[in-house]
Amino acid sequence: MKEMKNVYLDNAATTPIDPQVVEAMIPYLQNHFGNPSSSHSFGRKVKTAIETSRRKISKMLNCNPAEICFTSGGTEADNLALKASIFDLGCTHIITSAIEHSAVIKTAERLADEGKIRLSLVRLTENGHVDLAHLAELLDTPDKTLVTLMHANNEIANVLPLQQVSDLCRANGALFHSDTVQTMGHIPFDLQALDIDFITCAAHKFHGPKGTGFLYVNKNLKINSMIIGGGQERSLRGGTENIYGIVGLAKALELAYEDVEGHRNHVLGLKMYMKDSLQKMIPDVKFNGDCVNENSLYTVLNVNFPPNPNGGMLLFLLDLEGVAASGGSACSSGAAKGSHVLEGINAMEPGRASIRFSFSRFTEKADIDHALAAVGKVLGVKQTETEKVTHGS
Numbered sequence: 366m367k368e369m370k371n372v373y374l375d376n377a378a379t380t381p382i383d384p385q386v387v388e389a390m391i392p393y394l395q396n397h398f399g400n401p402s403s404s405h406s407f408g409r410k411v412k413t414a415i416e417t418s419r420r421k422i423s424k425m426l427n428c429n430p431a432e433i434c435f436t437s438g439g440t441e442a443d444n445l446a447l448k449a450s451i452f453d454l455g456c457t458h459i460i461t462s463a464i465e466h467s468a469v470i471k472t473a474e475r476l477a478d479e480g481k482i483r484l485s486l487v488r489l490t491e492n493g494h495v496d497l498a499h500l501a502e503l504l505d506t507p508d509k510t511l512v513t514l515m516h517a518n519n520e521i522a523n524v525l526p527l528q529q530v531s532d533l534c535r536a537n538g539a540l541f542h543s544d545t546v547q548t549m550g551h552i553p554f555d556l557q558a559l560d561i562d563f564i565t566c567a568a569h570k571f572h573g574p575k576g577t578g579f580l581y582v583n584k585n586l587k588i589n590s591m592i593i594g595g596g597q598e599r600s601l602r603g604g605t606e607n608i609y610g611i612v613g614l615a616k617a618l619e620l621a622y623e624d625v626e627g628h629r630n631h632v633l634g635l636k637m638y639m640k641d642s643l644q645k646m647i648p649d650v651k652f653n654g655d656c657v658n659e660n661s662l663y664t665v666l667n668v669n670f671p672p673n674p675n676g677g678m679l680l681f682l683l684d685l686e687g688v689a690a691s692g693g694s695a696c697s698s699g700a701a702k703g704s705h706v707l708e709g710i711n712a713m714e715p716g717r718a719s720i721r722f723s724f725s726r727f728t729e730k731a732d733i734d735h736a737l738a739a740v741g742k743v744l745g746v747k748q749t750e751t752e753k754v755t756h757g758s
């Protein structure tokens with residue numbers, strides 16, 4: 366029996382590891398097993414690999430190597446930024462939004478519940494952008510404030526104007542953290558040009574290994590570790606380092622930034638192709654968030670489908686057709702958990718299901734064609750003969 370084609374369109378959740386990244390990691394899995402804190406040659410060998418990785422990363426981001434603190438990924442880096450701002454830097458007020466990643470919003474809510482901070486949620490515009498005028502109002506307070514707003518939303522792809530938010534924070538003496546997990550490796554950063562206190566990274570979002578990432582900590586800040594132990598990471602994070610993870614992270618970032626424009630053009634082309642094709646197939650299809658290219662991350666397309674008998678089961682039925690995407694469903698069947706992001710932008714219309722399709726530099730046009738055919742089949746929408754020919758499905 367012919368094996369069914371399986372396409373992966375859930376790259377905002379995680380990406381396949383690049384074989385070149387695996388290759389770079391293998392010597393540290395197989396041979397170089399020393400503990401980087403050991404002073405003998407085995408230890409020095411791996412310590413050098415960590416410091417070389419740190420230097421490579423800092424060069425790509427135009428920052429100081431000492432500003433990179435390796436972590437177990439995005440969640441830990443977000444936690445460290447928020448907690449250090451409260452416990453080490455004296456913030457008593459956090460401004461964030463309702464559509465942040467759980468690593469930020471749940472941490473902020475916990476800190477508020479424990480009475481450590483006052484929590485303010487900035488208003489969002491109709492299509493899910495931060496209302497900058499409201500942010501300015503919230504910043505007008507004598508309380509020492511941390512603003513934590515993500516660079517690109519992982520569900521709806523809206524991009525925050527980092528420079529404008531940085532300007533507002535600086536004008537009001539606030540600290541600024543941005544969860545850049547979805548943009549790191551996809552959008553270049555110049556941390557000499559951008560005045561920001563913390564940004565976060567997770568390697569598995571750009572073809573690196575899982576369980577590794579970093580927090581950029583501006584050199585002007587003095588923070589303490591959240592994980593207390595042997596003083597690793599310049600006393601910012603105790604625990605023996607994930608050496609192969611760190612080596613893989615640096616290699617993945619290098620590959621991502623080697624031809625970031627080329628990757629962007631390829632992936633954006635696929636996103637626009639899918640968007641246009643869906644609009645032709647399903648006239649009353651909508652897209653969640655702001656789909657205008659400059660304001661939207663090119664790797665994510667969040668589709669809002671019109672009512673359909675199969676709408677509530679869409680994600681499951683697409684999976685059966687060999688299409689892996691992600692929910693954010695309208696929850697009409699009770700089968701999938703609702704999305705706090707779609708709820709936060711009032712995009713949960715009864716009967717309409719939402720699916721996030723997300724792409725990477727390894728996604729091909731044939732994958733999109735397969736997904737379009739699967740959507741057509743599941744929703745009972747016929748693709749016209751001309752569409753089939755142009756799509757080649």
Ligand SMILES: Cc1ncc(COP(=O)(O)O)c(C=O)c1O
Nearest residue numbers: 438439440466468519546547567
């Ligand atoms: C925006 C954002 N922040 C943080 C995270 C968490 O990163 P990690 O999986 O490395 O803990 C993710 C991943 O799902 C994310 O998309």
